[in-house]
Amino acid sequence: MIYNLLGLLASSLALVVAGTLLVKSVNVIASFLRMSEFVVGFIIMAFGTSVPELFVGISSAVAKNTAITLGTVIGSNIANLTIVAGLGVLLAGGIRIESEKTLKDSTWMVGLAVLPMVLMIIGSQLGVIDGIILLAAFCAYGYKVIRERSQFSKEVKHPIKRWQVISHTLLFAASLFLLFFAADLVVNFASLLSVDLALPPILIGLVLVALGTSLPELAFNASAIRRGFSQMAVGDLIGSVIANSTLVLGVTCIIYPISADMLLFFTSGIFMIIITFLFASFVESGQKLYMKEGISMVMMYVFFLIIEYYIKVFSG
Numbered sequence: 001m002i003y004n005l006l007g008l009l010a011s012s013l014a015l016v017v018a019g020t021l022l023v024k025s026v027n028v029i030a031s032f033l034r035m036s037e038f039v040v041g042f043i044i045m046a047f048g049t050s051v052p053e054l055f056v057g058i059s060s061a062v063a064k065n066t067a068i069t070l071g072t073v074i075g076s077n078i079a080n081l082t083i084v085a086g087l088g089v090l091l092a093g094g095i096r097i098e099s100e101k102t103l104k105d106s107t108w109m110v111g112l113a114v115l116p117m118v119l120m121i122i123g124s125q126l127g128v129i130d131g132i133i134l135l136a137a138f139c140a141y142g143y144k145v146i147r148e149r150s151q152f153s154k155e156v157k158h159p160i161k162r163w164q165v166i167s168h169t170l171l172f173a174a175s176l177f178l179l180f181f182a183a184d185l186v187v188n189f190a191s192l193l194s195v196d197l198a199l200p201p202i203l204i205g206l207v208l209v210a211l212g213t214s215l216p217e218l219a220f221n222a223s224a225i226r227r228g229f230s231q232m233a234v235g236d237l238i239g240s241v242i243a244n245s246t247l248v249l250g251v252t253c254i255i256y257p258i259s260a261d262m263l264l265f266f267t268s269g270i271f272m273i274i275i276t277f278l279f280a281s282f283v284e285s286g287q288k289l290y291m292k293e294g295i296s297m298v299m300m301y302v303f304f305l306i307i308e309y310y311i312k313v314f315s316g
Contacts, residue, residue, distance in 0.1 A: 001193065001196050004189045004192045004193045004196075005189075005193065007185065007189040008186060008189040008190060008193065008212070010185075011182045011185035011186045011189060011212075012182075012186055012212070012215055014178060014181075014182035014185070015179065015182045015186065015215040015219055017178070017219075018175045018176075018178040018179040018182055018219070021171060021174075021175035021178075022172065022175045022176060022179065022219075022220060024168070024171070024223075025168040025169070025171040025172035025175060026172065028164055028165065028168040029165065029168060029169060029172065032164075032165045050239075050240050050243035050244055050247065050248060051179075051180060052179075052180065052184070052186075052212075052213040053069075053072055053073060053076055053213050053243075053244050053248045054247065054248050054251060055180065055184065056068065056069055056072050056209060056213060056248075057069040057072070057073075057248045057249070057251055057252035058251065058252065058255065060252065061251075061252045061253075061255035061256040062255065062256075064256055066252055066253070066256055066257065066258040066259065066260075067202045067258070067259065067260035067261070068202065068209060069248070069249070069252045069258060070120075070126075070202060070249070070258050070260045070265065071202035071203060071206040071209070071210065071260065071264070071268070072206075072209045072210050072213060072248075073116075073244045073245060073248055073249055074206060074210075074265075074268045074269060074272050075206035075207060075209070075210025075211070075214075075268070076210045076213055076214050076240075076244050077113060077240075077241045077244055077245065077272050077275075077276065078206075078210070078268075078271065078272050078275050078301065078304055079210050079211060079214040079301065080214055080217050080237055080240050080241060081237065081241065081275050081276060081278075081279040081297070082275055082297045082298065082300045082301035082304070083214075083218075083297070083298055083301040084214055084217050084218045084221055084237065085221070085237055085279065085289075085294075085297050086293075086294045086295065086296070086297030086298035086300075086301070087218065087221075087222065087294070087298065088221040088222060088225050088233055088294075089289045089290070089291065089293060089294030089297065090291060090294040090295070090298070091222055091225055091226065092225040092226075093291065094289060094290050094291060094294075095225065095233065095234065095289045105145075105238055106238060106279065106280040106283040106284060107280055107284070108141060108238075108242070109238045109241050109242055109276060109279075109280060110273075110276050110277055110280050112137055112138075112141060112241075112242045112245055112246055113241055113242070113245045113272065113273065113276045114273055114276075115133075115134065115137060115245065115246070116130070116134060116245050116246070116249050117269045117272075117273065119133065119134075120258075120265065120269075124259070124262075125253075125257050125258055125259040126249060126252075126253035126257060126258040126259075127253060127257045128253070128254050128257075130250075130253055131249070131250045131251065131252070131253040131254035132250070132254070133250075134245070134246045134247070134249055134250030134253075135246065135247065135250035135251070135254075137246045137250075138242065138243065138246035138247045138250065141242055141246070186212035186213070186215065190208040190209055190211075190212050191208070191209070193208065194208050202260040202261050202264045202265065202268075203264060203308065206264070206268055206308060207305065207308065217236060217237070217240055220233070220236055221233040221236060221237065224236070234283070237279075241276065263311065264308075264311060267307065267308070267311055268304075268308065271304055271307065275300060275304075278300070279297070282297075
């Protein structure tokens with residue numbers, strides 16, 4: 001257990017390093033391409049930081065243990081909108097929401113996060129048809145963001161030379177590889193620890209794997225906020241929730257149907273919907289996320305862990 005714990009800590013540290021390097025390279029590439037912060041956050045980072053969840057989904061589908069993927073997606077969404085967003089707000093002393101379009105996209109996030117929950121309730125599982133619906137929703141929203149990119153007015157601006165673009169493109173590829181490799185190690189060590197703790201698959205995904213796969217978002221958002229790219233951080237959070245809820249679950253259930261313990265699914269799913277709605281409300285309530293809202297987000301994650309613990313005790 002000590003070996004697995006040390007391995008989890010080391011691989012988590014590698015994730016943080018990879019996230020920092022990724023932010024540095026993305027800033028240079030985005031500046032060269034004259035892309036807005038939000039579009040970079042969704043297209044490049046939201047998809048990139050959701051790849052660990054996607055790998056978990058594919059692996060669990062091949063192993064016919066898809067409950068862990070459902071737990072990972074729900075747990076990752078909750079972690080992203082509570083502890084990741086909350087710590088980001090606290091580190092920055094508040095995050096200013098500078099685009100009206102960002103406010104509207106937070107509402108889209110709520111709807112797309114709820115979609116797989118509704119499909120799961122209707123059919124008691126997520127199958128091939130549900131997967132096609134989820135992938136179609138992901139493609140539709142991605143197209144919408146690209147089509148409306150002109151409305152995200154703030155660009156990532158720096159004077160960039162051609163050799164810098166080439167070197168940072170290589171850095172991006174290398175850091176992305178390190179990110180995937182480290183995330184895979186995080187999941188493996190977390191799974192080994194979960195065996196010692198005798199946790200059910202969906203609960204493993206909700207807490208252990210979800211925290212591990214959310215570390216890239218935490219590393220990226222902390223670095224982006226410290227560098228002054230708050231719009232990129234918000235775009236990454238919204239995009240990650242959408243990618244997890246549509247792309248990850250869609251690919252997974254097309255390979256193999258997703259089913260899980262319904263008690264844990266309902267309680268965690270309802271909590272995720274509440275958290276998603278609260279985050280959207282925080283974003284839409286004003287032009288800035290303040291320290292008190294950051295503290296509330298972190299405390300909500302603590303509350304979530306307490307609830308899941310007592311549910312596990314109650315269910316035996």
